[in-house]
Amino acid sequence: MGLRINDTIPNLTVTTDQGEISLHDWVGDSWAIIFSHPKDFTPVCTTEFGAVAQLADEWEKRNTKVLGVSVDGVEDHLKWKKDIEAVGGAAPNFAIVADDGLEMAKAFDMLPAEYVLPDGRTPADSATVRSVFIVGPDKQVKLMMTYPMTVGRSFAEIVRALDGLQMSAKGVATPADWQVGQDVIVPPAVSTEEAEAKFGNVEIVLPYLRKVKAPS
Numbered sequence: 001m002g003l004r005i006n007d008t009i010p011n012l013t014v015t016t017d018q019g020e021i022s023l024h025d026w027v028g029d030s031w032a033i034i035f036s037h038p039k040d041f042t043p044v045c046t047t048e049f050g051a052v053a054q055l056a057d058e059w060e061k062r063n064t065k066v067l068g069v070s071v072d073g074v075e076d077h078l079k080w081k082k083d084i085e086a087v088g089g090a091a092p093n094f095a096i097v098a099d100d101g102l103e104m105a106k107a108f109d110m111l112p113a114e115y116v117l118p119d120g121r122t123p124a125d126s127a128t129v130r131s132v133f134i135v136g137p138d139k140q141v142k143l144m145m146t147y148p149m150t151v152g153r154s155f156a157e158i159v160r161a162l163d164g165l166q167m168s169a170k171g172v173a174t175p176a177d178w179q180v181g182q183d184v185i186v187p188p189a190v191s192t193e194e195a196e197a198k199f200g201n202v203e204i205v206l207p208y209l210r211k212v213k214a215p216s
Helices: 023-027 043-054 056-061 074-088 103-107 155-168 192-199
Strands: 013-016 019-022 031-037 064-070 096-098 131-135 141-146 203-206 209-212
Touching (some): 013 074, 019 023, 023 064, 031 043, 031 155, 043 064, 056 064, 131 155
Parallel strands (some): 064 096
Antiparallel strands (some): 031 131
16 A cells, blocks of 8 residues: 555665665654656756755745655766756755665655666656655655646645645644635634634634634
8 A cells, every 4th residue: 555644654764866864864853845756867857856946945944854756876866966956046955865776666656566667768667756745744744746747846836735734733724725824724623612712713704614813
């Protein structure tokens, strides 16, 4: 069975272009975003890595680490990073896992367990390795997204989702298209009286849809 939301991520020790890391130790007390790619030197992925590099200050503000995964080796990663910086205008200072043995791709259920890389492969051979995992400080998966080869990921949405997850950790939920500073939703399991005591004034839109100011 593959990973599901609230599962603990596998505590793999992986090789990256910045040395070996143990995933649980690497996450530590932070939030983490793990985003995977089917091959280095591919056009869509190069723009995505550039977008992640540009957001370095935003990740830091949110106590969030980022980790790339690509099913090529360390030497390719180091060469590819030069292209990423040239395209994105920011240095990709985060590590990239060299998952050329597919250990991480299989452990995170991005590929069938029996999958092997053919000689002379193309990106199409590992096209399903295009996933995003947001992981909490408890080492549990909080959100997963998987994209096709042809659609670049929206890292603005990933930042928004991260903000929503960090807000929901305070005991609330967020509505559609929620942005930081907007009102949030009282979960059904919390009574209006409890919500008023904890969050202040409650706006009852519907009996099951109640809003409060976002807790700080």
